[in-house]
Amino acid sequence: MAAAGTQLGRLLGGLWFLAALLGRPGATAAAAGQPAAPAVAAVDGRRAVAATGEDFVCATLDWWPPDKCDYGTCAWGRAGLLNLDLSNKVLLNAVRAFSPPLLLRLGGSLQDKVMYGYGAGRPCAPFVRNASEMHGFSQGCLPLRRWDDLNAFFRRSGAKVVFGLNALNGRVPLPDGSMGGPWDYTNAASLIRYTANKGYRIHGWELGNELSGTGVGARVGADQYAADVIALKALVDDVYRSEPSKPLVVAPGGFFDQAWFTELVVKTGPDLLSVVTHHVYNLGPGRDTHLIDKILDPSTLDGMVSTFSDLQRLLKSTGTSAVAWVGEAGGAYNSGRHLVTDAFVFSFWFLDQLGMAARFDTKSYCRQSLVGGNYGLLNTTTFQPNPDYYSALLWHRLMGTKVLAVTFSGTNKIRAYAHCARDSESLCC
Ligand SMILES: *[C@@H]1O[C@H](CO)[C@@H](O)[C@H](O)[C@H]1NC(C)=O
Ligand SMILES: *[C@@H]1O[C@H](CO)[C@@H](O)[C@H](O)[C@H]1NC(C)=O
Numbered sequence: 001m002a003a004a005g006t007q008l009g010r011l012l013g014g015l016w017f018l019a020a021l022l023g024r025p026g027a028t029a030a031a032a033g034q035p036a037a038p039a040v041a042a043v044d045g046r047r048a049v050a051a052t053g054e055d056f057v058c059a060t061l062d063w064w065p066p067d068k069c070d071y072g073t074c075a076w077g078r079a080g081l082l083n084l085d086l087s088n089k090v091l092l093n094a095v096r097a098f099s100p101p102l103l104l105r106l107g108g109s110l111q112d113k114v115m116y117g118y119g120a121g122r123p124c125a126p127f128v129r130n131a132s133e134m135h136g137f138s139q140g141c142l143p144l145r146r147w148d149d150l151n152a153f154f155r156r157s158g159a160k161v162v163f164g165l166n167a168l169n170g171r172v173p174l175p176d177g178s179m180g181g182p183w184d185y186t187n188a189a190s191l192i193r194y195t196a197n198k199g200y201r202i203h204g205w206e207l208g209n210e211l212s213g214t215g216v217g218a219r220v221g222a223d224q225y226a227a228d229v230i231a232l233k234a235l236v237d238d239v240y241r242s243e244p245s246k247p248l249v250v251a252p253g254g255f256f257d258q259a260w261f262t263e264l265v266v267k268t269g270p271d272l273l274s275v276v277t278h279h280v281y282n283l284g285p286g287r288d289t290h291l292i293d294k295i296l297d298p299s300t301l302d303g304m305v306s307t308f309s310d311l312q313r314l315l316k317s318t319g320t321s322a323v324a325w326v327g328e329a330g331g332a333y334n335s336g337r338h339l340v341t342d343a344f345v346f347s348f349w350f351l352d353q354l355g356m357a358a359r360f361d362t363k364s365y366c367r368q369s370l371v372g373g374n375y376g377l378l379n380t381t382t383f384q385p386n387p388d389y390y391s392a393l394l395w396h397r398l399m400g401t402k403v404l405a406v407t408f409s410g411t412n413k414i415r416a417y418a419h420c421a422r423d424s425e426s427l428c429c
Contacts, residue, residue, distance in 0.1 A: 041408045064372060168208070289316055295348050402420040
């Protein structure tokens with residue numbers, strides 16, 4: 001990331017220009033004794049072409065327990081929501097460094113197997129490994145005391161929280177292989193009421209994890225999902241009826257599927273759903289030994305353009321007031337890959353994703369994960385920042401909400417994005 005030249009900066013009233021170099025362009029030409037072709041970046045500062053939210057940079061916390069393992073390594077340690085050491089000062093300060101506050105999305109695969117705060121007689125037990133169950137674990141339970149502790153941490157650290165609810169509760173398998181029947185929201189309703197009564201601030205309630213389209217582990221039809229989102233909205237409106245600003249209603253937290261997402265957006269109506277969330281794992285499985293080649297390959301990176309632009313077009317054409325977020329993006333699934341997705345090289349993917357998402361009007365982008373797996377912004381055991389933590393923090397501090405159009409001619413190994421600077425927005429655009 002480099003600041004634009006002073007002159008250009010003055011001209012535009014301040015902007016930050018992000019240019020990532022994938023490998024060394026011109027290396028081949030130079031080796032052949034020829035000068036590298038000139039490259040020109042042009043930033044159109046006359047108007048913004050898209051806008052992010054104030055809290056564009058977001059990170060996730062997940063439910064995975066210490067015995068979650070992929071390809072023989074168990075990369076989650078005590079970083080899951082039920083185990084995280086909430087008294088750790090490094091963790092606290094890492095979140096506090098974000099101002100305006102860091103958005104945290106709580107969720108992940110096991111989210112649709114979590115029950116909340118059983119009391120009296122019904123044990124509130126953690127997840128137990130069981131290979132014959134979906135995602136390899138039994139149902140787990142979030143004790144209300146743990147929920148209190150998590151909320152105390154969110155208050156101390158200043159984080160804004162989006163909580164992903166269990167959307168599989170009460171479903172039954174249908175003949176077509178999907179999970180159906182209406183969402184049983186009794187347990188979710190008691191969590192939401194408890195949370196509101198305690199005065200814990202929740203920025204958004206999200207319904208479900210990766211149940212859209214063909215689903216991961218399980219899927220739910222879009223027609224049923226729309227009915228369930230409507231039920232969640234009614235619940236949120238009821239619980240927060242005396243509050244001037246209600247939490248956002250967020251869905252579906254899954255992979256983009258044009259037909260499924262369209263049906264959800266159309267059937268929930270124009271103003272009910274606040275945020276449409278989708279997930280990004282465009283690099284394939286973490287066990288891939290060629291992950292670095294993909295991260296540095298412009299065509300792999302460009303493979304996500306169609307998803308972002310299709311979703312943007314869908315929201316525009318349906319006339320919904322809902323905005324798009326990336327609710328979870330780890331790049332490489334099954335917990336990422338050590339020394340790749342927790343190393344410097346991953347910023348070439350991460351910063352490009354932030355730039356691309358913003359360019360297509362994404363309002364927030366949640367990196368999987370703040371901590372845990374092999375793709376944490378923080379080290380799983382020490383909470384010391386990994387390189388991408390600084391990429392996230394720099395973006396948060398420098399890049400404003402107004403996105404400018406950039407054209408770049410020359411090598412396709414340089415990726416360029418520009419925003420008005422965060423601290424001089426009134427002067428720009
Ligand atoms: C594992 O899950 C299967 C399928 O739900 C169940 O029948 C079995 O009893 C479980 N095993 C243990 C040890 O709980
Ligand atoms: C995290 O810290 C541990 C302990 O210092 C270290 O062994 C490990 O390599 C670190 N992980 C990363 C991704 O740097």
